[in-house]
Amino acid sequence: MKKAIILAIGNELVEGIIVDTNSKYIANKLLDFGYKTLMTKTLPDNLNLIVDEFKDSLKKADLVITTGGLGPTEDDLTREAISLALEKKLIYDSALGEKIIKKAKEYYKKVPEIVKKQAYVIEGAQVIENPVGTAPGQVIKIKDKTVIILPGPPAELYPIFESALEKLEKDEPLYTRRIKTIGIPEAVLVDEYKNIIYSNKDITVATMASYKTGVELRFTGKISLKDEIDTIVNKLIEKISDFVYSLDDKDIEEVIFEKLNSLGKTVSFAESCTGGLSSSRFVDVPGVSKVFKGSVVAYSNEIKERVLNVKKETLNNFGAVSEECVIEMAKGVANLFSTDYSVSISGIAGPTGGTKEKPVGTVWICAYDRNSDKYITEKHIFKGNRETIRFKSSLYAFNLLRRIII
Amino acid sequence: MKKAIILAIGNELVEGIIVDTNSKYIANKLLDFGYKTLMTKTLPDNLNLIVDEFKDSLKKADLVITTGGLGPTEDDLTREAISLALEKKLIYDSALGEKIIKKAKEYYKKVPEIVKKQAYVIEGAQVIENPVGTAPGQVIKIKDKTVIILPGPPAELYPIFESALEKLEKDEPLYTRRIKTIGIPEAVLVDEYKNIIYSNKDITVATMASYKTGVELRFTGKISLKDEIDTIVNKLIEKISDFVYSLDDKDIEEVIFEKLNSLGKTVSFAESCTGGLSSSRFVDVPGVSKVFKGSVVAYSNEIKERVLNVKKETLNNFGAVSEECVIEMAKGVANLFSTDYSVSISGIAGPTGGTKEKPVGTVWICAYDRNSDKYITEKHIFKGNRETIRFKSSLYAFNLLRRIII
Numbered sequence: 001m002k003k004a005i006i007l008a009i010g011n012e013l014v015e016g017i018i019v020d021t022n023s024k025y026i027a028n029k030l031l032d033f034g035y036k037t038l039m040t041k042t043l044p045d046n047l048n049l050i051v052d053e054f055k056d057s058l059k060k061a062d063l064v065i066t067t068g069g070l071g072p073t074e075d076d077l078t079r080e081a082i083s084l085a086l087e088k089k090l091i092y093d094s095a096l097g098e099k100i101i102k103k104a105k106e107y108y109k110k111v112p113e114i115v116k117k118q119a120y121v122i123e124g125a126q127v128i129e130n131p132v133g134t135a136p137g138q139v140i141k142i143k144d145k146t147v148i149i150l151p152g153p154p155a156e157l158y159p160i161f162e163s164a165l166e167k168l169e170k171d172e173p174l175y176t177r178r179i180k181t182i183g184i185p186e187a188v189l190v191d192e193y194k195n196i197i198y199s200n201k202d203i204t205v206a207t208m209a210s211y212k213t214g215v216e217l218r219f220t221g222k223i224s225l226k227d228e229i230d231t232i233v234n235k236l237i238e239k240i241s242d243f244v245y246s247l248d249d250k251d252i253e254e255v256i257f258e259k260l261n262s263l264g265k266t267v268s269f270a271e272s273c274t275g276g277l278s279s280s281r282f283v284d285v286p287g288v289s290k291v292f293k294g295s296v297v298a299y300s301n302e303i304k305e306r307v308l309n310v311k312k313e314t315l316n317n318f319g320a321v322s323e324e325c326v327i328e329m330a331k332g333v334a335n336l337f338s339t340d341y342s343v344s345i346s347g348i349a350g351p352t353g354g355t356k357e358k359p360v361g362t363v364w365i366c367a368y369d370r371n372s373d374k375y376i377t378e379k380h381i382f383k384g385n386r387e388t389i390r391f392k393s394s395l396y397a398f399n400l401l402r403r404i405i406i
Numbered sequence: 407m408k409k410a411i412i413l414a415i416g417n418e419l420v421e422g423i424i425v426d427t428n429s430k431y432i433a434n435k436l437l438d439f440g441y442k443t444l445m446t447k448t449l450p451d452n453l454n455l456i457v458d459e460f461k462d463s464l465k466k467a468d469l470v471i472t473t474g475g476l477g478p479t480e481d482d483l484t485r486e487a488i489s490l491a492l493e494k495k496l497i498y499d500s501a502l503g504e505k506i507i508k509k510a511k512e513y514y515k516k517v518p519e520i521v522k523k524q525a526y527v528i529e530g531a532q533v534i535e536n537p538v539g540t541a542p543g544q545v546i547k548i549k550d551k552t553v554i555i556l557p558g559p560p561a562e563l564y565p566i567f568e569s570a571l572e573k574l575e576k577d578e579p580l581y582t583r584r585i586k587t588i589g590i591p592e593a594v595l596v597d598e599y600k601n602i603i604y605s606n607k608d609i610t611v612a613t614m615a616s617y618k619t620g621v622e623l624r625f626t627g628k629i630s631l632k633d634e635i636d637t638i639v640n641k642l643i644e645k646i647s648d649f650v651y652s653l654d655d656k657d658i659e660e661v662i663f664e665k666l667n668s669l670g671k672t673v674s675f676a677e678s679c680t681g682g683l684s685s686s687r688f689v690d691v692p693g694v695s696k697v698f699k700g701s702v703v704a705y706s707n708e709i710k711e712r713v714l715n716v717k718k719e720t721l722n723n724f725g726a727v728s729e730e731c732v733i734e735m736a737k738g739v740a741n742l743f744s745t746d747y748s749v750s751i752s753g754i755a756g757p758t759g760g761t762k763e764k765p766v767g768t769v770w771i772c773a774y775d776r777n778s779d780k781y782i783t784e785k786h787i788f789k790g791n792r793e794t795i796r797f798k799s800s801l802y803a804f805n806l807l808r809r810i811i812i
Contacts, residue, residue: 044443190479384538
C-alpha cells in the first residue's frame with residue numbers, strides 16, 4: 001500500500017487560530033486510491049521549516065500533499081519552499097496570470113498587484129485551475145513520487161484535489177466496512193466483542209467515539225480480504241443490532257432523512273437547551289426540505305408556554321427539564337407545524353443551572369408520532385461541557401426519532 | 407522564545423475519521439506561557455512511528471505534548487512508545503489503578519479488565535489525575551525539556567492540561583493584539599494597509615479569513631514591543647473601524663450577547679436557509695438565556711406564512727428569498743416572541759435551487775428593532791458550498807444585528 005504525508009501550512013493552523021480540517025478530507029479520499037496516510041503535519045509560514053519538512057516527507061512517502069500558503073500575501077511561502085526543496089525554478093505563467101486577474105475582478109473593485117504572485121508555477125508542474133478562487137493547484141511527478149500542492153480554503157481545495165486525484169496512479173485498493181452506533185460505550189463494545197473485532201491481524205480496526213456521531217468501528221484491509229472483513233462485520237452486527245444506525249459513511253441525520261423521504265413523511269423539532277443545533281445539523285443534509293418543515297427554538301419558558309402550548313402547571317410542577325414538558329413540547333410543535341413526526345429536547349447544558357436533583361447534563365428527549373399519537377421519551381445525564389452535552393443531546397434525539405420511525 | 411511540538415496520536419486522526427481540534431486549543435494556551443508551537447503532527451497508533459517522531463520532536467523543541475492513545479484498547483500505544491523513546495520503564499501504580507477502577511464503575515456495569523492498563527506510569531513522571539475520564543495525564547522533565555502526555559477526548563484533556571501548565575516554567579511572555587472584522591476581504595485589507603500592518607519586522611502578523619468568524623489579524627511580539635504593537639493596531643483600527651467587531655478573542659456572538667445584556671434587551675431569530683445555525687451559534691455563549699428567547703426555523707413557506715405571518719402575496723410576488731420576505735419574517739418573530747430585536751435570514755444555500763436571477767448563494771438578511779419599528783436589510787451573494795454559505799449568512803446576520811443595536 002502506498003504512503004502519503006499531508007503538510008498543512010499556515011501560521012493560523014500552528015498558532016491555534018483555526019483547525020486543520022482539510023487533512024481529514026484528503027486522508028479519507030486517498031484510501032479509495034490505495035494510499036494510506038502515514039502522518040499529517042501542520043507547519044507555520046516559515047520557509048526553512050517548510051523546506052526541511054517537505055524534504056523529509058518526500059523521503060518517507062510516495063505522495064506528499066501540501067495545503068495552504070498559496071495566497072497573495074507575504075506570508076504565503078509554500079510555492080517558494082517547494083521550489084527550493086525540489087531545486088526547481090518558479091516560472092511566471094503569463095496566461096495563467098491573466099486568468100487570475102480576470103477572476104480576481106469578481107472579488108475586488110481594484111485588483112491588488114500581489115495576486116499575480118499566484119501565477120508562478122514550479123518547473124515541470126501540471127497546473128490545475130481553481131474554479132472558485134485564484135490560486136491554482138499544481139501536480140509534480142518526481143521519479144515514482146508525486147507532489148500535489150493545494151490552496152488552503154476548503155471550498156477551493158475540494159474541486160482541485162478531485163482533479164488532482166485523476167492524475168494519481170491507483171494502488172491495490174483497500175476494502176473498508178464501517179459500523180456506526182449510538183448508545184453503547186466504546187470500551188464496552190471493544191472489550192465485550194474483542195474476539196470478533198480483533199480476530200484477523202491483517203485487518204486494521206479503528207474505533208472512534210465522538211459526541212457528534214456516536215461510536216464507529218472501521219475495518220480496513222486489502223481488497224483480497226473482502227470476505228473475511230464481511231464475515232467479521234456481520235457477526236458483530238448480529239450482536240449489537242439495537243445500537244447500529246449506519247453501515248456506511250452516512251450520519252444519523254442522513255439516515256433519518258432517507259427514511260422519512262421514502263415514507264413521504266415530515267418532521268419538526270422543538271429545541272430548548274440545544275438551541276437550534278438539531279435543526280441546523282439536519283439541514284446539513286441536501287434536499288432535506290422534502291421532509292423538514294422547521295422548528296421552534298423555545299429557549300425561554302415563556303416561549304414554551306406561548307408558542308408550543310406547554311401548560312403553565314407542567315412548568316410549575318415539573319420544571320422545563322422534565323418528561324412532562326418534553327412530551328408537551330413535541331406535541332406542541334407537531335401540531336403547530338402539522339408534521340407527521342416531531343422531536344423535543346430540554347435539558348441543562350451548563351456550566352451553571354444544575355441542581356442536586358437535576359445536575360448539569362440532565363436532558364429529557366421525546367420523539368412523537370402525531371398520526372398514532374404515540375411517543376417515546378428518554379432521560380440522560382450526559383457528562384462533558386456545554387458543547388458536548390448539546391451535541392450528545394441532539395445525537396440521542398436523532399436516534400430516538402430513528403427508533404420511532406422504524 | 408521556547409518552542410513546542412504537539413503530537414496528536416490516533417488512527418482516527420490520520421485516517422480521516424475525525425479532526426484534531428486539541429492542537430489548536432493547546433497552541434493557543436501555550437502562547438501565554440511564552441511557548442511558540444513549532445509544528446503539530448498527527449500520527450497513527452503505530453509504535454515505531456510514534457517512537458521515531460517523538461525522539462525527533464524532543465530534539466527540536468523544548469516542550470513536547472502528546473494527545474491521545476492513552477485509552478484501554480489494544481491500539482492505544484502512546485505510553486509504551488514514550489517509555490521506549492525515553493528508555494524509561496512503565497511502572498504499574500496500584501493506588502492509581504484502584505482509583506481508575508472506582509471511577510470506571512460510574513461508566514460500566516461491569517468494569518473491563520483492560521482499564522487497568524491506564525494505571526501504568528512512566529518512571530519519574532508526575533501523574534495528573536483525570537477529573538472526567540479514567541486515563542491520567544503525565545508530566546516528565548528531562549534535563550531542560552518537558553514532556554506532557556494527555557488523553558485525547560477534549561473534555562478530559564482540557565482540565566488535565568490546565569493543571570500541567572502550572573508545572574511549566576514561563577518564558578518571556580508574548581504580547582498579542584487582535585482585530586476581528588466582518589465585511590472586508592483579507593487580501594484587500596492586507597494590500598491596502600500593508601505599510602501599517604508590516605511596519606515592524608519584529609512583530610509577527612497572522613492574517614486569517616474564516617467563513618465562521620470573518621477576517622482576523624493577529625499581531626504578536628515580545629512583551630517589550632507592547633507599545634509598538636499598540637501603535638500599529640490603533641492606526642489600523644482608525645482606518646477600518648466600520649468593519650471591526652472585536653479587539654479581543656471574543657466572537658461576534660459574544661459581542662452581541664454583552665451588548666444586549668448591558669442594555670437589558672432581548673432578541674429572537676427567524677431562520678430559513680440557515681436552519682437554526684444562528685440560534686445554535688448564539689446559545690454557545692453561556693448565560694445567553696438572559697437575552698435570547700428563542701427562534702422559529704421556518705424552513706418551508708407554509709411555516710413562514712402560518713407561524714411568522716409572512717403574507718401569501720409576498721411569497722407569490724417576490725419569493726421567499728426577497729427583501730420583502732425577510733422584513734416580514736423579522737417582524738413576525740419579534741412580535742410572536744415579544745423581543746426588542748430580531749434577525750431574519752432567507753437564502754439559497756444550494757447545491758440546487760438557484761436560478762439566473764437568484765443564483766445559489768443569494769441571501770437576504772434583515773435586522774429589526776421592534777421598539778422603534780426600524781429595520782436594516784442586506785443582500786449578499788456568497789460564494790462557496792452549502793456549509794460555507796450558511797455560515798457566512800449567519801455571520802453577516804450577526805453583524806447586521808450588531809449594527810442595529812449600536
